[in-house]
Amino acid sequence: MSSSTSKTQQFHKILTQSKPFGSKSRTQEEIDESLRKLRKLILVNGIPSDTDPALRPRIWKLLLRVNDLSADAYLRYVAQGPCYVREKIRNDTFRTLATDHSFKERVGEDMLVRLLDAFVWRNHDLGEIGRPGFTYVQGMNVLAAPFLYTMPSEIEAFYCFAAFIENNCPMYVQPTLEGVHRGLKILDRCLKILDPELFAHLRSKNLSAEIYAFPSVLTLCACTPPLQQVLQLWDFLLAFGVHLNVLCVIAQLLLIREQVIASKSPMKLLRTFPDLDAQAVIGIAVTLVRDLPQELYNELTKHPYEMRI
Known part of the structure; x- marks a missing residue:
């Protein structure tokens, strides 16, 4: 065997x-x-x-606790047609993972638009009965892409995406992207503790995480090819928590640390991260957890979902 x-x-x-x-x-x-x-x-x-190939969809649905797949409800949302932010959606969907041919072959833009429209309608309806709602915001198109690529059906992708957004990282998709900006600030604080020399070098070039890590935090690294490596990274994030993506971004920095330290213009390197190596990134991220103060790690854990008053 x-x-x-x-x-x-x-x-x-x-x-x-x-x-x-x-x-x-x-x-x-x-x-x-x-x-x-x-x-x-x-x-x-x-x-x-x-x-x-059926293993990952089953595991993702289990980790996301997605059991109820109502085709009628999804079709009802779709039947409502373009949502009130359709133009904003279409401004983003055409460039989603645009350089990944396997994604483009499997996932048409119409599928992405339809899922995002339905998600907006779902939360518009639920919001009317006293539930905090969501709308479409920057980055949602990229967050939806792995689900449409991985799941056997559009309906399964929709319910997994909805559960993921609503339960795992609701603060990342608020209109102000509050969770994303909070994550970037935490990234800086973590890096200062984990690698003071690298942190100081970046700050000497006026580079904060807000400048070089925004796409990676916003999309949970789904913006960094190849897609197959992204899926492996997401296996880890869905299993242990999306908050760990912040440490995965730091891990990517550490993999090119020497080049960054040696560079007089490190932003040229950081503008496009090297191709993702999920196994290496996960291995480093797991070790970094042990070196963080408990209070900071608690803050890291809560930032994707905890609402501040």
């Missing part, structure tokens, strides 16, 4: 143990323990999607 096949079987065994959430035959404690094992397996082995 090949190593890849063995890993796939391990995932299938845990997936069987991890569902359904509402099962009377399994306690919540048992389900939580299975999810803990699943997260550990993702960290240690990664998801072997090459041997079983």
Whole structure:
């Protein structure tokens, strides 16, 4: 039996143990323990999607706790037609992962527009019954792209995207992008502790995270090719928390640290990060957690979803 096949079987065994959430035959404690094992397996082995393409969609839906897939509801949102920010959506969707041919072959712009329209209508309707709502903001097109690429159907992509936005990083998609800007400030504070020399060099060139890391924080690194590496990074972020993306951006900096330190104009290097190497980035990010003060790490953990009054 090949190593890849063995890993796939391990995932299938845990997936069987991890569902359904509402099962009377399994306690919540048992389900939580299975999810803990699943997260550990993702960290240690990664998801072997090459041997079983259906594995990643199943795992993402499980991690996002997406169970109810109402086709009728989605079709009802779609039937409402263009939402009130359609022009803003169309200004972004045509350039979504524009250089990735595999994405362009699988995901048409019409699918992206339709999903984002439906998301706006969904939250417009829910907002009317006393629920905080969302609208389309910059970066949502890129955040939706991995779901449309990964999920077997547009409906599954829609509900996964909605759960992700509404539960995992709601502060990242407020009109002011409050969570993104907070994440960038935390990135600077983390880098100052984790690598004072690199931090000082960047600041000597008047480079803060707001200047060089905005796209990477805004899109959870989905703006950095190749897409297959982005998906592996997102396996990790969905399993352990999107807040860790801030440390993943720092990890990318550390991978080119010597070039940045040696450069008189480091922004030329940082304007376009090197191709993503998910395994290397995840490995570094995990080690960085141990070197952060607990108070700062707590702030990092909460920033994608905690609303400040």
